[in-house]
Amino acid sequence: MKKPVLVLGGTGKTGRKIVQHLSDAGLEYRIGSRSAEKAFDWNKPEDWPEVLAGMHSMYISYQPDLAIPGALESIEKLVALAQSLGLKKLVLLSGKGEREAELCEQIVLQSGLEATVLRASWFNQNFSESFFLDPILQGHIALPKAQAKVPYVDTDDIAEVAFKVLTEDGHDQEIYELTGPDLWTFEEIIDAIAKVSKRDLQFTPISLSAYMSVMKELQLPEDVAWLIHYLFSEVIDAPGNDFISQDIEKLLGRPATSFQEYLNKTVKTGVWNP
Secondary structure, eight states: OOSOEEEETTTSTTHHHHHHHHHHTTOOEEEESTTSSSOOOTTOGGGHHHHHTTOSEEEEOOSSOTTSTTHHHHHHHHHHHHHHHTOOEEEEEEETTOHHHHHHHHHHHTSSSEEEEEEEOOBGGGGTSSTTHHHHHHTEEEESSTTOOBOOBOHHHHHHHHHHHHHSSSOTTEEEEEOOSSOBOHHHHHHHHHHHHTOOOEEEEOOHHHHHHHHHHTTOOHHHHHHHHHIIIIITTSTTTTOOOOHHHHHHSSOOOOHHHHHHHHHTTTTTOO
8 A cells, every 4th residue: 555544533432443453554544633733623624635635545434423414514525525635445434223324325435436334333332431431430320222232343343344444455335234243232231341340330221301301411512412312212223223244254254242252351441440
């Protein structure tokens, strides 16, 4: 690869791990983030040309999610810029079961560039790096859709797949469904975290309206609150969202990381026992 890879969201859950793979392989890369030397901000498209200039490939991770209003327009602008600057390959991180995200996928796949979509299930790391962590630390977790079964996927697996797709040929026009190998409900997860961390964690099923009232009290940004409502009302228990894919195993030649493997590894970090 003569030109480097741009990793948008290069300090985030998946991006930082992709950057590590690129670094370990001795490949050139550029981190696309608001804190980078050449800052990338989704709200400042006037700065994008400098960030994309000279890049061969681009990993696209949109914050906070491709489903939110305005994401489609941003992806359209980004892809048009990539075309004009001569990028060769695009790899898009998308969300499983999100109709709005699928519109963004089509923009990338129809770009005329070598394009691949990684359509991921909810992340294991949502329970150790994201919005589910705080209530776990407080010891009481109240969530809606308590019995929805989800094939949570590990961000280590996503990053390894992304690195492979970014640095190999043969993935043009592919949509890879990235899931874990098993299904878990929220109640099962909290019980499992309690066991591995040897803590007393209480789980309470609540209605979506009650949960959103709590989110409103926390004064979350409007787009984040919208996304949480959307994910719980439209995505988590949508038909087919409990489908378990074998794409990770096919691509990596090993089984996808199980949620129990994630639990056993994560508890050693102490994140659930501060």
